[in-house]
Amino acid sequence: MNLRTDTPLLGPAALRDLTRSGGGPRLLDVRTPGEFRTAHITGSYNVPLDTLREHRAELRHHLDEDVILICRSDARAAQAEQALAEAGLPNLRILDGGVLAWETAGGPLTRGPKRWDLERQVRLIAGVLVLVTGVAGLFVPGLHLIGTAAGAGLTIAALTNTCAIGMLLSKLPYNRGPRTDLDTVVTALRGTT
Structure with a gap:
């Protein structure tokens, strides 16, 4: 995946200054609804990455x-930027x-019920997969190759800045949280309830 690198980054201090005035930019949080519900920047709108891509x-x-x-660290935000830039939206940071x-x-963050973030879930799934298949591989020849495949998948995830396990986990009810279809997102963006 070839992500653009010319999008301006905005530091937390600069964003805080912009949001203090009240008339700041629109904040789109592209994490899963579950992650958003756990903690998000006050005033941000949840538009999960898959919804954003599909309805850009x-x-x-x-x-x-x-x-x-906005996302957890800025990797998904870069993917969202790519999608919105392709749709012709110019004012992105x-x-x-x-x-x-x-x-x-x-x-400041608005906090909800605590839950594991997506990256931690991925680490758990990958770690358990490697551990179980590594130990079971001592008794069942060839089973350790599943762990090797998991390692290859994680390497590809790092190189492409995408994660198949994360994408699958984001579909689980635990991570979906409240409804975030296009109508819900547009209603929130319009400021109507």
Whole structure:
């Protein structure tokens, strides 16, 4: 995957200054609804990456001002930027370091019920897969190759900045949280309830 690198990054301090005035940019958090519900920057809108990709043309009509894209660390935000730029949206920036950097800088978060973030879930699944197949491979010849395949998948995930396990986990009810279809997102962006 070839992600653009010319999108301006916005640091947490600069974003805090912009949001203090009240008339700042539109904040789009592209994490899963479950991650968003756990903790998000106050005033941000949850537009999960898969919803954004699928409906980028429709969303473009509701995003005429500056847009700051937010995720956990900034990898998914870069993918969202690519999708929205392809749809013709010009005023895009990415929160450098994502929610993690925002929180580290002391930025306020709206918090909900605690849950594991997607990256931690991926580490658990990959670790358990490698551990179980490695140990079971001592008794069942060839079973350790499943762990090798998992390692290859993680390597590809790092090189392409995508993650198949993460994409699958994001579909689980635990990660979906409240409904985030296009109508729900557009209603939130319009400010109507």
